[in-house]
Amino acid sequence: MIRVELIKLAGRPRTWVAIGLLCLLPAVVAVFLATTRISPPPGQGAAFLSAVLQSGSLYPAAALALVLPIFLPVAVAVVAGDAVAGESSQGTLRYLLVRPVRRTALLGAKLVAIVVFVVVAVLSVAGTSYVVGVSLFGAGDPVAVVRALPEVTGGDDAVAGAGPAGGQQPASAGGQVGGSDASQSGAQPGADTGDSTAVADDQAARERAQSSVSSLSGEALGPADLAARLLGAMGYVVVSMLGVAAIALFLSTVTASSLGATLGALAALITSQVLVSLDAASSVTPYLPTRYWLAWVDFFRDPIFLRDITSGLWLQAGYVVVLMLAAWANFTTKDVTS
Amino acid sequence: MVAVVGALLVGVPALLAARPGDAQADPQELRDRIAASAGIGWTGYAEARATLGLPRIAALADVTTLLSGVTRMRGWYAGPDRARTDVLSAVGERDRYVTPRGQAVWDYGAELLTIVARDPEVRLPRSEDLLPPDLARRLLAGTAPDDPATALPARRVAGVDAAGVRVTVADPETTVDALDVWADPATGLPVAVEVRARGVAEPMISTAFGDLEQGPPDPTALEPRRGPGAGVTRSPTSDLFGVLGRGDGSTLPAVLAGRERVPPERRFPALGQYGRTLGQLIAVPLPADFAGTLIGGIDRAGAGRTLTVDGQGSALETPLLSLAVVRSEDGARAWVLAGLVPPAALDSGAADLLAGGRQ
Numbered sequence: 001m002i003r004v005e006l007i008k009l010a011g012r013p014r015t016w017v018a019i020g021l022l023c024l025l026p027a028v029v030a031v032f033l034a035t036t037r038i039s040p041p042p043g044q045g046a047a048f049l050s051a052v053l054q055s056g057s058l059y060p061a062a063a064l065a066l067v068l069p070i071f072l073p074v075a076v077a078v079v080a081g082d083a084v085a086g087e088s089s090q091g092t093l094r095y096l097l098v099r100p101v102r103r104t105a106l107l108g109a110k111l112v113a114i115v116v117f118v119v120v121a122v123l124s125v126a127g128t129s130y131v132v133g134v135s136l137f138g139a140g141d142p143v144a145v146v147r148a149l150p151e152v153t154g155g156d157d158a159v160a161g162a163g164p165a166g167g168q169q170p171a172s173a174g175g176q177v178g179g180s181d182a183s184q185s186g187a188q189p190g191a192d193t194g195d196s197t198a199v200a201d202d203q204a205a206r207e208r209a210q211s212s213v214s215s216l217s218g219e220a221l222g223p224a225d226l227a228a229r230l231l232g233a234m235g236y237v238v239v240s241m242l243g244v245a246a247i248a249l250f251l252s253t254v255t256a257s258s259l260g261a262t263l264g265a266l267a268a269l270i271t272s273q274v275l276v277s278l279d280a281a282s283s284v285t286p287y288l289p290t291r292y293w294l295a296w297v298d299f300f301r302d303p304i305f306l307r308d309i310t311s312g313l314w315l316q317a318g319y320v321v322v323l324m325l326a327a328w329a330n331f332t333t334k335d336v337t338s
Numbered sequence: 339m340v341a342v343v344g345a346l347l348v349g350v351p352a353l354l355a356a357r358p359g360d361a362q363a364d365p366q367e368l369r370d371r372i373a374a375s376a377g378i379g380w381t382g383y384a385e386a387r388a389t390l391g392l393p394r395i396a397a398l399a400d401v402t403t404l405l406s407g408v409t410r411m412r413g414w415y416a417g418p419d420r421a422r423t424d425v426l427s428a429v430g431e432r433d434r435y436v437t438p439r440g441q442a443v444w445d446y447g448a449e450l451l452t453i454v455a456r457d458p459e460v461r462l463p464r465s466e467d468l469l470p471p472d473l474a475r476r477l478l479a480g481t482a483p484d485d486p487a488t489a490l491p492a493r494r495v496a497g498v499d500a501a502g503v504r505v506t507v508a509d510p511e512t513t514v515d516a517l518d519v520w521a522d523p524a525t526g527l528p529v530a531v532e533v534r535a536r537g538v539a540e541p542m543i544s545t546a547f548g549d550l551e552q553g554p555p556d557p558t559a560l561e562p563r564r565g566p567g568a569g570v571t572r573s574p575t576s577d578l579f580g581v582l583g584r585g586d587g588s589t590l591p592a593v594l595a596g597r598e599r600v601p602p603e604r605r606f607p608a609l610g611q612y613g614r615t616l617g618q619l620i621a622v623p624l625p626a627d628f629a630g631t632l633i634g635g636i637d638r639a640g641a642g643r644t645l646t647v648d649g650q651g652s653a654l655e656t657p658l659l660s661l662a663v664v665r666s667e668d669g670a671r672a673w674v675l676a677g678l679v680p681p682a683a684l685d686s687g688a689a690d691l692l693a694g695g696r697q
Contacts, residue, residue, distance in 0.1 A: 047429040050447070054567050065429075214565025216431045217424065218444045218451065279408070287348060294428050301424070301431060303559065305412060307383055307549055318347045326340040 001105055005113040009079070018075040019121050023128040025071055026063035030129070034136040047297050052137055055213045057223070059133020060126040060230055061300065064237055067125055068293060072118075072237070073244045073269055079117050080248035081262030083110040084331065088256040103332045107253075111324065114245045115238075122234050122241075217302035229304070233296040236309060240296070243289040243316045244269060246323035253331040286311070289319055359492030363501035363523040369487045371526030372474055372503075372519055378527045379416045379554040382496065386411070386468035386545035390656040393639030397632055398578075401462050405543075405659065409465050414555035422560050423466035434466060435562040442562035443576055449568040454576040458606040460620055461577040468545050474519045474528035480616035481505050481517065490518055495529040496547035498522050511596075512617035512678050513658050520546075527552060535657040542658040582622045582674075583609035589623050589671050591694025595679075595687040612687075619677040619687050624663065629672030632663045643681070647688045655681055664688045 009015055030052075033039060039050040048062040084107075087093035097103065213221045221229070248265035255261055272288040275281040285291050292312030298305035363371075386409045392402040412424040421436045430446035441454040466472060490502025500520035507514045518532040518541070530546035564570055575581055583606035590610040592599050597612035597619055610621035624632070636642040636652040645651030645662060650669075653662035662684050665672040673691050675684060 050449075214446075214449075214568060216446045217433055218446065218563035218565040218568065220563075220566045297428065301412075301426075302563075303556075305383075305426070322340060322344045322347060325343055329340055 001101065001109040002112050005109040006116060009113045009117060015079065015117065018078065019124050022067050022071055022075060022121055022125050026059070026066050026125065026129040027132050029062075029066060030059060030132045030136050047294075048300075051214070052133055054137075056133030056135070056137030057130065057226060058213050059129045059137065061233060062133075063125050063129030064122070064233060064296065068237060068240075068296075069273075072121065072125075072241060074266065075121060076114070076118055076241045076244045077248045077262045077265040077269075080114045080245040081252050081260075081265055082258040083114065083249055084252040085255055085258040085261045086252075089258060104328060107249075107324070107328055107331055111245070111249060114249065115242070118238050118241045118245065122238050126230065126234055215302040216297070216300050219302040229299045232304075233299045236296045236299070236312065239313055239316050240293050243319035246320045246327075247289070250323040250327040250330070253327045253334065287315070289315070291315065355494070357494065359494045359499040359501075361492040361499040361501040361523050363489075363503075365487040365489045365503040368501055368503045368521060368523065368526070369478065369505060369519075371523075372521050372528050373478055373526075375471060375521070375526040375528065376418055376475060378471075378525050378552060380471070380527060380550060380552050381414050381555040381559075382550035383410075383412050383548045384469050384545055385409070385548055386465075386473075386543065388468070388543045389540070390542060390658055392654065392656060392659075393641045395632065395635040395639060395654070397628070397635060398462075400464065404463060404465060404468070405656075409468055411465060411469060413466070413469055414559045415469075415471070416554055416557070416560060420560055421466075422555075423469065425465040432465075433562075434464075435560065437560070437562070441576065444562065444564070446565070449565060451562065451564040451568060451570045452576060453562075453570065453572045455572070455574045456605075457575050457577045457580050458583050458603055458609055460583070460603070460606075460609045460611045461579045464577075468543070470519075470528045470531045470545050470547060473531045473533075473543070473545055474517070474521070477514070477517050477531075477533065477616065478505065478519070480614070480618070481507055482509065482615065484508075490520070493520050493530060495520055496550035498529050498547075498550060500529045507616060509615060509617050511680070511683060512615070513660070513680055514616045514678050522552070525552060533658065538657045542656075579609060579620075579622055580606070582624065583607070585623055587623065589673070589691075589694070590621055591690055594619050594621060594690045594694075595683045616678050617683070619675060619679060619683065621673050621675045621687065621691060624672040624674050626665070626669050626672055629663055629665045629674075630669075632674065633665065636663065645685060645688050647685075647692055649692050651688050653681070653684055653688075655684070660684050662688055664691055666692055 029049075033049070033053065037053060039053050040046070046062060046065040048058050048065060052059045052062050084093065087096060096106070213226050215221050215229075244265055247268050248261055251261035251264040252258065255264075269290060272290040276285050276288050276291050292308050292315055295308035295312045298307075298309055388405045388407065388409075390405040392406045394402050410426040412426065414422045419436060419438045422433060424431045424433045432446070433444040435442040435444070440456060443452045443454060444450075445452070467476065485505050485508050488504050488506070490504050492499060492501050494500070501523040502518060502520045504516050504518050506516045513535050514533065515536040515538075516534045518534065519528050520530040521528045529550060531544070532541035533543040535542045574584075583603075585608040587602060587608035587610065590599065590608070594610070594612040597617070600611040600614060602609055602611070608623050610619075612619040612621065633650060633652045636654050639654075642652040642654055645653055645664065647664065649664060649666045651662055651664040653660060655661075658678060659676070660679055660681060660683075661674065661676040663672065663674050675687050675691065677683065677687075679687075
């Protein structure tokens with residue numbers, strides 16, 4: 001039955017439109033960042049947006065930060081809210097249940113399908129943003145950064161920033177693309193180092209490129225380390241979305257209107273977001289579904305800060321258990337008339 | 339049934355967290371043990387909540403936000419000269435490393451490692467001062483030995499069954515009413531602190547560990563790091579008072595509001611520390627234009643009180659901390675004056691500064 005649900009999910013255009021839109025937002029932001037090179041001031045704006053100017057390999061993290069607060073939960077709520085109520089409003093639920101299908105199994109299959117959707121959505125966002133990030137900002141390889149710059153910008157102080165780290169080949173790189181400002185500022189550090197040191201510097205540049213991403217604590221992250229942390233963050237974001245999915249799925253068993261279930265889940269999230277930011281509500285904040293959403297950033301601290309991540313996992317597990325029980329109790333005893 | 343499961347999931351952790359501790363300790367003994375706990379190493383996470391309600395003053399933004407909100411900190415502490423504190427935000431962090439050779443501050447947002455030669459003893463409050471062990475030891479050092487210590491009910495904090503002690507401050511020259519400290523009775527390491535001001539029911543500052551492991555921290559965590567591509571800068575001091583304190587201290591009188599000046603620290607002649615108890619006053623000469631900026635900032639915030647002195651003065655007062663900027667009539671001399679003192683002490687201190695500077 002899970003296979004049936006998955007095929008149904010994959011067959012719907014809206015699934016792919018939702019995922020496409022999710023991937024589009026980070027891409028649009030990346031294009032703006034790359035063309036203007038105006039990053040948010042330190043400590044403001046979405047996480048990692050300043051850092052991606054130095055290395056595009058961090059862009060999946062920035063993309064997660066962009067879609068997490070609104071876009072991703074909306075997409076999840078739409079899919080989960082439609083799960084049962086959609087069948088009900090189309091009048092297919094009745095026929096579905098006439099077949100020898102256990103209601104509990106149906107509900108389980110719906111949940112699995114939603115989880116698969118979330119996983120695919122998060123993977124797509126991370127994957128496309130990695131490609132977008134690396135092609136627009138470079139993979140942290142200073143040479144690639146300098147190469148990429150003149151194509152998209154006049155390259156001012158940002159190039160100088162990459163200069164001391166990558167003052168090895170930019171003379172040729174700058175000349176090759178022939179960007180007006182960038183070729184000059186790119187050539188500057190090259191002139192300082194001179195040709196004799198070029199070979200050694202080339203090696204050093206490669207080593208630097210290997211670990212050119214910094215954790216929040218200033219520790220250099222190698223590609224493997226960065227990939228592991230990104231995977232951890234993505235997994236955590238997937239789990240964070242389970243609470244939303246459970247709320248929407250529960251509401252979906254209560255009402256016959258998928259729109260109602262979706263909006264209900266979003267209303268719950270907005271309420272939660274408002275209360276989380278309210279000091280006066282601190283007694284209930286540990287129980288709010290969005291309380292630990294931002295904890296995925298803690299994967300990028302050094303050492304990794306697990307306190308909020310662990311709390312977040314338990315919290316989401318609690319929401320899934322309680323709401324799925326409620327959905328099950330409601331759905332198995334419900335008169336299905338449509 | 340669903341309601342029962344929900345209630346259990348919410349209730350059981352809440353009950354576990356709220357169950358009272360049963361630690362007991364003689365309050366006076368516990369107080370002594372806390373004072374002697376500077377050598378105890380630990381690794382942990384703490385949250386501090388300060389409700390001083392200071393308005394945001396641009397030049398002092400670090401201090402005003404610190405004392406009017408929640409600060410989340412991770413700490414590694416091996417000793418007074420080997421420690422690291424990370425102040426966490428949703429999008430980054432700011433780490434301060436204390437090493438025997440000096441300090442280093444890593445700012446992720448600015449991508450900058452600042453190597454600091456030395457900060458004075460008398461300085462502006464900063465995040466790590468709000469870690470329970472630091473806050474408890476610093477404030478208890480300012481109490482009088484005969485201030486009464488009474489036992490408080492034990493509390494469970496970060497897995498520690500902590501005994502509590504309340505030190506009630508008798509000195510009428512300070513706004514601090516009482517210090518409530520909970521500490522591990524075995525080691526004396528403070529795990530939670532509440533600072534109470536006179537006439538206010540709720541604590542003005544409360545800080546507690548959320549996670550705590552006692553014992554020496556991982557030494558690799560104590561090594562300052564600089565992110566790839568990040569800048570490094572050297573600074574003689576990381577504190578505003580450290581900068582101002584290098585100036586000329588000749589305008590500071592010997593006595594301020596009845597408090598005698600403590601001999602100044604070497605290389606910081608312009609840092610005026612008056613008294614060593616909680617009721618101490620700090621006075622530092624300010625450049626005239628900076629004083630104007632601060633007075634403007636306090637007045638714009640709309641929460642200031644204009645002092646009635648022979649010159650210009652604006653005070654920012656909270657039930658706990660008071661701060662005033664005073665400027666002579668001709669505008670040539672100016673000071674900042676601060677302390678955990680009642681408004682009267684600030685008034686008389688401001689008058690003494692203006693009078694003393696003239697002599």
